[in-house]
Amino acid sequence: MRDFVELTGIVIKSMPIGDFDRRVTIFTKERGKIYAFAKGARRINNQMMGFARIFAYGKFKLYEGRDSYNIVNADIANYFEEVSADIESTCYGTYFLEMLDYYTKEALVDIESLKLIYYTLLALTKKSIPNRLVRRIFELKLMTINGEYDLTPGLKDKTALYTWEYIIYSKPEKLFTFVITEEALTEIEKYMDIMIRKYIDRHFHSLDILEDIL
Incomplete structure (x- = not known):
């Protein structure tokens, strides 16, 4: 059975992985800095694109693996669009x-x-x-x-x-x-x-x- 966690934080780094994914660094309230994969984040119109953007602040639902996290979903409260x-x-x-x-x-x-x-x-x-x-x-x-x-x-x-x-x-x-x-x-x-x-x-x-x- 998969273990899911919900963490509040902000994406502080996002880098491409392979052809379609991104590896993000999220600074969270509950666990400090964590690293997570956003699968499909480089595909056009994939919802993960928004979750993997730097400055994205909100609640992230993640699957907690042995060595890393995977983003399952997110409720982004602020993208800081004016900054971008x-x-x-x-x-x-x-x-x-x-x-x-x-x-x-x-x-x-x-x-x-x-x-x-x-x-x-x-x-x-x-x-x-x-x-x-x-x-x-x-x-x-x-x-x-x-x-x-x-x-x-x-x-x-x-x-x-x-x-x-x-x-x-x-x-x-x-x-x-x-x-x-x-x-x-x-x-x-x-x-x-x-x-x-x-x-x-x-x-x-x-x-x-x-x-x-x-």
Whole structure:
């Protein structure tokens, strides 16, 4: 008898397998990062196409095998179409997923990071907050959740320092509620770049694409 599980999560990576299938990475609320096959996802008009798209967030029904999962069905609550429809937003979103993939671990539950990516992608759909600020909020909060950050990196601007501390101590759902001056954002960008070089030993290829279009 097959064992089915229902997990809430978001597709953070999707790659082709064979002629018709896809292998996806889903970051889930219940089991952290998992890997699953979406059979037929490369066939035109197959419902699995939607289930295997990056940014797809919802409840996934999966058959749990010995070494991997297979997607049986899914109830997608949000495809973040506004992100996918805009080149700049897509580049930012892809970068966020790549950084999330770097930090998250298989089978390690991390609800805060799941909340963070959800509210970050929502923020990309709203033009009231600059994407540059969305990026730095996401980077700092994700690194804070994983214990790799500097509490006082040497910020001189008072607004930048207050913002830095606010991001560190606030819940993900409270983060994307403000804007700051260009001077404060520029200083935060400077010290975030320094901190990323200090703690992260991977080059994110999606960041190259993002920087090329900006």
